[in-house]
Amino acid sequence: MRKIFQQELTELGDDLLAMSHKVAEAVRVAGEALREADIEKAERVIDADNRIDEYEDSIEAMCLSLLARQQPVATDLRLVVSGMRLSATLERMGDLARHVAYMSRARYPEQVCEGPMFDLISEMTEYATDITSELPRLLDSHDLEIAAEIRRKDDNLDEALKRAFELLNVEQVELKRHEVVDAVLLTRFLERLGDHTVSGANRMEYLVTGDLDLSVTENVGLEEFVD
Amino acid sequence: MRKIFQQELTELGDDLLAMSHKVAEAVRVAGEALREADIEKAERVIDADNRIDEYEDSIEAMCLSLLARQQPVATDLRLVVSGMRLSATLERMGDLARHVAYMSRARYPEQVCEGPMFDLISEMTEYATDITSELPRLLDSHDLEIAAEIRRKDDNLDEALKRAFELLNVEQVELKRHEVVDAVLLTRFLERLGDHTVSGANRMEYLVTGDLDLSVTENVGLEEFVD
Numbered sequence: 001m002r003k004i005f006q007q008e009l010t011e012l013g014d015d016l017l018a019m020s021h022k023v024a025e026a027v028r029v030a031g032e033a034l035r036e037a038d039i040e041k042a043e044r045v046i047d048a049d050n051r052i053d054e055y056e057d058s059i060e061a062m063c064l065s066l067l068a069r070q071q072p073v074a075t076d077l078r079l080v081v082s083g084m085r086l087s088a089t090l091e092r093m094g095d096l097a098r099h100v101a102y103m104s105r106a107r108y109p110e111q112v113c114e115g116p117m118f119d120l121i122s123e124m125t126e127y128a129t130d131i132t133s134e135l136p137r138l139l140d141s142h143d144l145e146i147a148a149e150i151r152r153k154d155d156n157l158d159e160a161l162k163r164a165f166e167l168l169n170v171e172q173v174e175l176k177r178h179e180v181v182d183a184v185l186l187t188r189f190l191e192r193l194g195d196h197t198v199s200g201a202n203r204m205e206y207l208v209t210g211d212l213d214l215s216v217t218e219n220v221g222l223e224e225f226v227d
Numbered sequence: 228m229r230k231i232f233q234q235e236l237t238e239l240g241d242d243l244l245a246m247s248h249k250v251a252e253a254v255r256v257a258g259e260a261l262r263e264a265d266i267e268k269a270e271r272v273i274d275a276d277n278r279i280d281e282y283e284d285s286i287e288a289m290c291l292s293l294l295a296r297q298q299p300v301a302t303d304l305r306l307v308v309s310g311m312r313l314s315a316t317l318e319r320m321g322d323l324a325r326h327v328a329y330m331s332r333a334r335y336p337e338q339v340c341e342g343p344m345f346d347l348i349s350e351m352t353e354y355a356t357d358i359t360s361e362l363p364r365l366l367d368s369h370d371l372e373i374a375a376e377i378r379r380k381d382d383n384l385d386e387a388l389k390r391a392f393e394l395l396n397v398e399q400v401e402l403k404r405h406e407v408v409d410a411v412l413l414t415r416f417l418e419r420l421g422d423h424t425v426s427g428a429n430r431m432e433y434l435v436t437g438d439l440d441l442s443v444t445e446n447v448g449l450e451e452f453v454d
Binding site: 064067068071073074077081084085088165168169170171176177178180181184185188 | 291294295298300301304308311312315392395396397398403404405407408411412415
């Protein structure tokens, strides 16, 4: 019984790791689709999101079943609860990657926008790819130094978002109406990918240390950039 | 022991209900602040969000403690797991209400925008107030007809969001750059409030029926309105 339980916990960890790899890849490919105006890559991200959603369903079902049958305590309980939380966070990250891909597809064959705003959005896709790629490493190693690194890397996205809104609020910067709309949504989605990655890192820290940090809200207060 | 457990489950339900009332009020007052350009109301929403976050922390801690000490099964387990999920959803809704309030405050003493876009955003704040006010009623009564009503009411926000993006993409509609930025964010926040309310309704349905519906993703695919 105990042996089966441990096997199931291992399976849970493996599924979360596999899910985090799928999400990191979705973010990477969505960024490439955006930078290269590559509709095949955009379609690939959109199609792959179903698989990510299936992971959440099966992981949540597995966690509920584990709680009901095994009634875990201590570290095992943290593992199951963290698993439920992490799968929900990863599912949301998959949605955001899909949103980014939708916008590349909607503008194809054109770029979502041009000039300095395009450069800034491209920069943010690189940051989003970089930070989300840390999550599988963290899930695999449980190395909390990676969690700290994730929190540091989120600053890149927060700082870039502020620059984006400064740029957007300059009437002189030449942007079509739909480019403004796309830029607001894209920069928001990319910044949220950073927030969710930090949220996942905090969950992993809780898993390892038992010290629950629920401060998974946004690092950038909107008041800082809607002014 | 069992008696204490039942008392704790009742307490959990009471806390979730109280939290949902706070969130519904935050959404209502944030909408008023926006429609009336009332900075006192905006400040009230912003200040009240800390209390909502505290509810999430205490509810999550209570749920973890219940899982560890009481190892609930069946309906009791569903109650605890749903409690964790619902508190996370409610916390996020509080953040969105705070975001709306930030934007009123940032534009004060002016309105966030003018003309038909202001009317549409105002309409969306009414829909958001309406749908979120159903959540405490659902948590209190466990009446699944209210859950169905919530799903129906979310269509108002989805449909209004589409109209907003149609309006935004008409270059002829006179809007300052910052009005476009605000309108994109505000309409997105308000539509997300609907999505999270539906997510909460689905969780309650799971609690009552045991039938888990994880389809809490957005009803409006972005591809429908970024074109």
